[in-house]
Amino acid sequence: MENASYIALSKQMGLQRELSALANNVANANTTGFKGQRVLFEEYLEQPRIGEKLSYVLDRAMAFDFSEGPLQSTGNTFDLSITGQGFFVVDTPGGPRYTRTGTFKPDQDGNLVTTEGYPVLDENNNPLSVPLDQGALTIDSLGFIRTRDGAEIARMQIVEFEFPQAMQRAGSNLFISMGEPLEAQTAKVVQGALEGSNVNTLSEMSRMIEVHRSYERASNVIQQEHDRMRDGIRRLGKPVNA
Numbered sequence: 001m002e003n004a005s006y007i008a009l010s011k012q013m014g015l016q017r018e019l020s021a022l023a024n025n026v027a028n029a030n031t032t033g034f035k036g037q038r039v040l041f042e043e044y045l046e047q048p049r050i051g052e053k054l055s056y057v058l059d060r061a062m063a064f065d066f067s068e069g070p071l072q073s074t075g076n077t078f079d080l081s082i083t084g085q086g087f088f089v090v091d092t093p094g095g096p097r098y099t100r101t102g103t104f105k106p107d108q109d110g111n112l113v114t115t116e117g118y119p120v121l122d123e124n125n126n127p128l129s130v131p132l133d134q135g136a137l138t139i140d141s142l143g144f145i146r147t148r149d150g151a152e153i154a155r156m157q158i159v160e161f162e163f164p165q166a167m168q169r170a171g172s173n174l175f176i177s178m179g180e181p182l183e184a185q186t187a188k189v190v191q192g193a194l195e196g197s198n199v200n201t202l203s204e205m206s207r208m209i210e211v212h213r214s215y216e217r218a219s220n221v222i223q224q225e226h227d228r229m230r231d232g233i234r235r236l237g238k239p240v241n242a
Contacts, residue, residue: 082187161179
C-alpha cells in the first residue's frame, strides 16, 4: 500500500469506532439515566520526507455527553432523579459506583437498593436504610429522607467530580472514577421522577448514515489505489516487445 491507502485506512478505523459508539447510544435510547458518548478525533501529521506531510486520522478518546435527559414523572416514592451536576452513590462488590439512574426500592431488610441489588449509600458512606412501617416518605431536593410527620431519617449521598470526563462506564448506568468525589453543589433531587436517556435517536441515526457513507468513500479510495498499483505492476512486468 502507498500513503493514500494508509490515510484512508486510518479514517476507516476511526469511523468504525464512532459507528460502535453511535450504535451503543441508539441501543440505550430508552435506558434510564443513560449518557451518550462521542469519539474525539485528532489530526496526526507525519513528515516522511522533506517537503511532504501526511495527515492521518487519530481517534483520541471517547467523551461523555453529561447533559441532562428529560424527566419522566412516575409518582413512585423511590423513583428519584437529579437535576444539575451530580450522581447517586451505590456500593458494589467492586467498590463505590456512581449513577444518574434513580430506580430504587427497599429490600426485605429495609435497605434502599438499585434494580441490581446494590445498596444506595447515605452521606456517611453507610447503606441507606428506610423504615417500612412509616407509611409514605418524602425526599427533598437536598436528599433528606423524612417520615410523614417530618422526622429526619437519613440523607442521600450526592456527589460530583472536578473532571467528570475522566470517569469510565461500568455497565450501562454505572460509572467508576479514580478522582475524589466532592459534595454536589448544584444538584437537586426530584422525587417521583426518573431521568430519561439524553440520546437523540434521530440525530444519532442521521450521524450513522453519514459515517457509513464516509466509510464507503474511504473504501473506494483504498480500492482505487489498489487498482492503480496493480495496473502499474502489470505494466512494469509486461515485456517491451509484447
